Amino acid sequence: MLDQAFDASGVETAIDVASASQVFRSSSGARVAALHDVSLTVGPREFVSIVGPSGCGKSTLLRIVAGLIAPTAGAVSVLGSSVGVRRRDVSLVFQRPALLPWLDILDNVLFPLRHMGRNVGAAERERALGLLSLMGIADFRAMRPNELSGGMQQRVAICRALITDPRLLLMDEPFAALDALTRDELGGELLRLCALQPKAVLFITHSIAEAVTLSDRVLVMSPRPGHFRRDCPIPLPRPRDLGVTREPLFQELCSHVRDAIA
């Protein structure tokens, strides 16, 4: 079903950013170049990570793709239409889970549908429960967010992003606030998820190992102004699990990416 939807839409790229630049005006009035001449293409089922130091413009690029800010220069098209058009098949996951504390877990997952004014019936509820089981947290459906650990909350945030069946998932350092063990665990979940429901993912991270484990392609970004320094394909076979981290090729790819950053 999902595959047909992709083919029928005839979309060849999920994201197409053509020489985008972004200039912010600081409070003192100085012009700060956040991005300079950045081009990026992400295929319809491609998992692309952007790694780079803090303040290199990764999040700015993600916000441009999400349509939250307009680039100062350059053209951006997402799933075949220009980014000014509000897309409802693009979902966001942030560093903080940002759940709604007044709703229980199930209603948090259903929130995007209600917020967009869609009817929520038994089928949608079933779908939300399915996503929660997929992430292994169906038992918590009646709890409130503050009763869950950070890792569990982030799983809920991922379910919330998936409830609209997005074709593009934008993830802004989604595991950065978690401890190392939970971070690995969620990385594994994300790998499993992408194998089950292939979709385009733009993933922003500080962690080289995380980027190499998850991605088809890792883009290395440099700051002031933000630009891509290297495009590293990750030819690790799919489907993958966390076992790839033990392979020699994985280590080699990691050092390749690390060299590009340094």
Next chain:
Amino acid sequence: MFETPSLDLAAGEAPGWARFRAAARGPVISSFAIGLVIVAWEVGVRVFGVREFILPAPSVIVRDTAAMGWGIVPHIEATLVTIFAGYGLAFVLSLPLAIALSSSRFLSHALYPLLVIKQSVPVVALAPILTVVLGAGEAPRIAITTLIALFPLVVSTATGLSSTPMELVELSQSMGVSRMKQLMDIRLPAAVPFIFSGLKISMTLSVVGAIVGEFVAAERGLGYLIYTSTAYFHMSIAFGAMFILSAIGLLLFQGVLFIERHFFPWALAQAPDAE
């Protein structure tokens, strides 16, 4: 919500009793302290022979106030009406004002100075003026109560509305949802803990407002009772009315707390003053 570790230590006893003892410890200590003050007061007044029109003993206050019987009920009723009307009006006015303040820079620049000027005028100074302007009825007392309760409500609600987590706003924006829907679905519920902190402050202020209003112009009410009793040196009645008033303030505050705990339990974990 969370059980204290001391409960586990007392687990050897019957659990119900241990729980009761742990829960009752605070109130028992508080009641004891209050009781001590009352006893000291009673003994002090009797031992030093303080005259009744200077400081009546607690027993005299209770005796004289009880002697009023049902006569005190209309006074309580009048004050409660003023408190609720003024408080309710302040709440109703505070929402659109706070929404206006937090949603537009223009309105914020236009309204904030006015609010601050209003707040810097002492309500006690405003009360006689309002009484002349608004006439002899209930209106000036309600207006005074509303004015005194409004500011904390507006400020805390506006703060709540503008401190919505950035991610939630972005989530809503990325879905292309209208600002009105964003307000109703996200920003207003997210502001509930802030609104309640304003509601709690304003509840106690409303009692003050109602009394100030009754001091200036009223023919009934606990404030009126205090004012007239002291004029005739009926100090025991004035003290009685004062204690009833503080009991009302306490109960109303607990009422707001109860509504928050009962209907918005999640808000307590998010309370702005809990962080």
